[in-house]
Amino acid sequence: xxxxxTETGTAPARVVVIGAGxxxxxxxxxxxxxxxxxxxxxxxxxxxxxxxxGEIAGVRVDLGAxxxxxxxxxxxxLAREAGLEDRLQPPATAGASIWTRGALRPMPKGHVMGVPGxxxxxxxxxxxxxxxxxxxxxxxxxxEVGDDVAIGAYVAERLGREVxxxxxxxxxxxxxxxxxxxxxxxxxxxxxxxxxxxxxxxTEAVRSLQAGSAATPxxxxxxxxxxxxxxRLPLAVADAVRARGGEILTGTPVTELRREAGDxxxxxxxxxxxxxxHADAVVVATPAPAAAALLAAASSGAAAExxxxxxxxxxxxxxxxxxxxxAALPAGSGFLVPPxxxxxxxxxxxxxxxxxxxxxxxxxxxxVRTSVGRYGETEILGRExxxxxxxxxxxxxxxxxxxxxxxxxxxxxxxxGLPQYPVGHRARVAxxxxxxxxxPGLAVCGAAYDGVGVPACIASAYAAVDQLGGDLRAxxxxxxxxxxxLHGGAGE
Numbered sequence: 001x002x003x004x005x006t007e008t009g010t011a012p013a014r015v016v017v018i019g020a021g022x023x024x025x026x027x028x029x030x031x032x033x034x035x036x037x038x039x040x041x042x043x044x045x046x047x048x049x050x051x052x053x054g055e056i057a058g059v060r061v062d063l064g065a066x067x068x069x070x071x072x073x074x075x076x077x078l079a080r081e082a083g084l085e086d087r088l089q090p091p092a093t094a095g096a097s098i099w100t101r102g103a104l105r106p107m108p109k110g111h112v113m114g115v116p117g118x119x120x121x122x123x124x125x126x127x128x129x130x131x132x133x134x135x136x137x138x139x140x141x142x143x144e145v146g147d148d149v150a151i152g153a154y155v156a157e158r159l160g161r162e163v164x165x166x167x168x169x170x171x172x173x174x175x176x177x178x179x180x181x182x183x184x185x186x187x188x189x190x191x192x193x194x195x196x197x198x199x200x201x202x203t204e205a206v207r208s209l210q211a212g213s214a215a216t217p218x219x220x221x222x223x224x225x226x227x228x229x230x231x232r233l234p235l236a237v238a239d240a241v242r243a244r245g246g247e248i249l250t251g252t253p254v255t256e257l258r259r260e261a262g263d264x265x266x267x268x269x270x271x272x273x274x275x276x277x278h279a280d281a282v283v284v285a286t287p288a289p290a291a292a293a294l295l296a297a298a299s300s301g302a303a304a305e306x307x308x309x310x311x312x313x314x315x316x317x318x319x320x321x322x323x324x325x326x327a328a329l330p331a332g333s334g335f336l337v338p339p340x341x342x343x344x345x346x347x348x349x350x351x352x353x354x355x356x357x358x359x360x361x362x363x364x365x366x367x368v369r370t371s372v373g374r375y376g377e378t379e380i381l382g383r384e385x386x387x388x389x390x391x392x393x394x395x396x397x398x399x400x401x402x403x404x405x406x407x408x409x410x411x412x413x414x415x416x417g418l419p420q421y422p423v424g425h426r427a428r429v430a431x432x433x434x435x436x437x438x439x440p441g442l443a444v445c446g447a448a449y450d451g452v453g454v455p456a457c458i459a460s461a462y463a464a465v466d467q468l469g470g471d472l473r474a475x476x477x478x479x480x481x482x483x484x485x486l487h488g489g490a491g492e
Contacts, residue, residue, distance in 0.1 A: 010469045011036040012280035012441060016270050018254050018294060021049025022454055023446040024285030025237040026078055026461035031283075032244040034469070039279075040246065041272055043253035043290070047238045050417060050447075051454070053231030056408050057320035059361045061351060062229040063412040064316070065454060066369075067091070069486055070224040074458035075233075079226060082236035087228065090221035092356040095332035098125055099399045100166050100341050104330060110210070113189045113486075114167030115155055117206035122167060130162035134203065142200040148423045151189055152180035158202040170336035173346055175452060175485045177312035177418045178375045187421040187482050222486070227357040230454070257282065257294045259439065268441060281441035281468045285461065287311070288419060288448040298442070302435035305428050309448050311416035313381050314373035317392040318351075318410040325404030326366040329353070334369075335399065344380065344391040345370040348399070365407070368396065375420055385411040419448045430479050443467045443475075451483035459483055 011034035017024045020042035028038045040047075054063035068075040070090075079088055097104040110121030119126075119134035126134070137158050145154060151172070152164045169180040176183060186193045195205035226232050238248055249272075256271035262278065270277045284291050292306035334349040351367040352359045358367055370392040373381050383391075389409045396402045429449050436442050443464035450460050463474035 010034065011465065012468055013037060014279045015039075015281045015283065015468070016041060016268065016277050016279040017283045017285055018257070018270070019049075019285035019290075019446065020044075020047040020234075020238070020248060020250065021285060021446065021457070022051055022234050022237070023049075023457040023461045024283065025234050025241060026074075026458040027283045027285055027445060027465055028241045028246050028248075029078070029081070029237055029244075030462055030465045031468075032241060032246050034465070038241070038246040039277060040241065040248040041252045041254055041270070041277075042248065042250045043286075045251050047248065047250065048231060048234035050414065051231045051234050052412070053229045053235070054318075054410065054412070056318050056367060056410050057362070057365050059320065059358055059365050059367060060228050061318060061358065061367055061369075062231050063318065063410065064231060064414070066230055066349070066351070066355075067223045067225050068230060068233075069453050069455050070221055071218055071486075072455040072459070072483065074455040074462070075453075076224055078237060078458055079224075079233055082233065082240045084226055084232065084236050087226050087232070088224050089227055089355065089357060090224055091333060091354050092359075093331065093333050093353050094222075097330070097332055097335040098166065098170065099335045099337050099343070100125060104335055104399060107336070108167070111167065112192050112206050112209055113151075114163065114169075114171045115159070115189075115192060115202065115206055116163070116167075117203050117210055122163070125166055126162055130160055133160040134163065137203050138201045140201070143202075145185065145193060145196050148184050148186040148426065149193075150181055150423050151183055151185035151192075154185060154196070155202065156181075165340040166338045169340070170338045170346065173339065173374055174336060176375070176420060177314045177346075177373060178420050182375070182420070182422045184421045184423045184425045187425040188484070190482050190484055225355050225357075233454075254294060256297070257284075258297050266440075279441075281443070283461075283464050283468070284442070284444045285446050285464075287416070287446065289416070291444060291446075291448070295436075298439055299435045302432050302444075305432045305435070306448070308428065309425075310375070310420045310422075312373065312375040312418045312420060313378075313413070313415045314371055314417055315381055315388060315414065316412045317345075317370045317372070317388055318412070319368045319370070319389070319392065319396075319406040320408045321366045321368065321402075321404055321406050323364050323366050326368075326402060328401035328403070329366065329368070330400060337395075339374065343395050343398075345372055345395045346374060347371050348396060368402075370396065381413065381415075385409075418452060421452075426479065426482065433475060433479060437467075437472075441468065449482075450478040451485045453483065453485035456483035456485055
């Protein structure tokens with residue numbers, strides 16, 4: 001798989017990238033490194049997709065994703081290439097909690113995405129009855145996972161629903177805003193899926209992964225942020241693209257994409273408004289519904305598969321407080337909330353605790369983020385901004401005692417923001433790519449395919465560029481082994 005440097009490789013002479021989220025920008029950046037002429041077409045009025053910098057009470061904040069998984073090279077590598085190396089910062093604190101059964105409880109550490117290797121690892125969050133159920137798991141007959149399985153259903157069968165409802169669900173909900181009982185274990189937690197195939201016991205599978213990690217401990221932090229916000233990353237990459245001669249056009253929704261015969265053979269014709277471009281190759285780096293519409297004429301098979309990918313919507317509520325009024329906030333980076341507890345918010349991040357640069361910008365301001373909305377929840381997201389703020393304040397008061405009026409609030413809605421990875425998602429992605437491969441000079445990338453985190457989107461972009469150069473190894477590797485997206489603390 002491509003790493004983070006300017007690996008050698010060929011690229012088509014002229015490429016149009018459709019979509020200026022982080023995947024599209026990363027693809028454009030890599031294509032320019034390989035000598036292509038690149039135009040990026042973005043339907044919206046800005047670049048960055050789900051990475052959005054903002055400001056509240058005079059302090060810079062993220063209004064979208066706020067952290068980068070640093071255990072993979074793609075995101076931090078691209079940040080360095082875009083000139084942000086000096087701005088990379090690890091979290092100032094990583095101590096998150098679970099708000100469950102009426103109390104904030106320390107997040108257990110001995111688990112893989114909420115799945116424990118021993119009962120003792122989750123004591124304090126799981127009831128005594130639940131712990132006894134975990135202890136008995138090793139004596140259960142083997143449960144076959146087959147080609148794929150819903151992680152919630154599988155873990156509930158092995159360890160009981162309590163482990164799913166109070167640990168797996170809030171952790172996966174923080175990544176996908178999804179339902180653990182639908183989410184594909186193979187796509188969302190691929191390492192655990194492979195370990196479960198090799199072991200008769202799930203807890204044994206978890207312990208094998210933990211032993212492997214202990215034998216080769218990773219160096220450096222698990223996550224990184226960027227001073228000023230992760231939302232600075234796409235802006236810096238866009239600047240780097242322009243500096244290399246790439247063109248980025250916002251407010252330019254593509255209405256037509258098709259193959260067309262020309263004087264020198266077939267090329268791609270891309271139409272947006274009253275303008276048309278001709279290119280040797282196209283990278284479609286949009287969410288699945290937009291990609292399906294774009295590919296309807298060129299590849300009805302790929303479009304049909306893409307139309308089946310569902311999305312969850314969510315909203316982030318950002319609140320700024322006077323530090324003197326926020327003394328009730330406990331230490332740590334924030335907390336997750338299991339849906340089974342019936343609360344409105346699903347997580348809260350104490351952003352000023354988590355990111356040192358936020359506290360440094362104004363020591364008298366404390367920033368807190370909450371998130372609402374999960375797959376299938378539409379009623380909550382239909383409420384007015386002011387009501388979402390009040391619901392968030394209510395839950396914060398119940399969880400922490402914070403009862404002060406905020407200095408300022410911001411509500412950021414991400415409609416259809418997170419693709420869902422149900423059972424069979426990997427097979428669907430493989431079929432999409434089989435259809436796309438039938439058309440020369442076409443590649444797809446983004447969060448809909450191999451992982452929803454920033455490194456996964458960038459890895460997907462690099463694989464798409466390799467594919468255009470005739471190298472399918474990275475695409476094949478990603479399709480077979482998606483990138484696990486971990487939870488970046490609380491409220492991500």
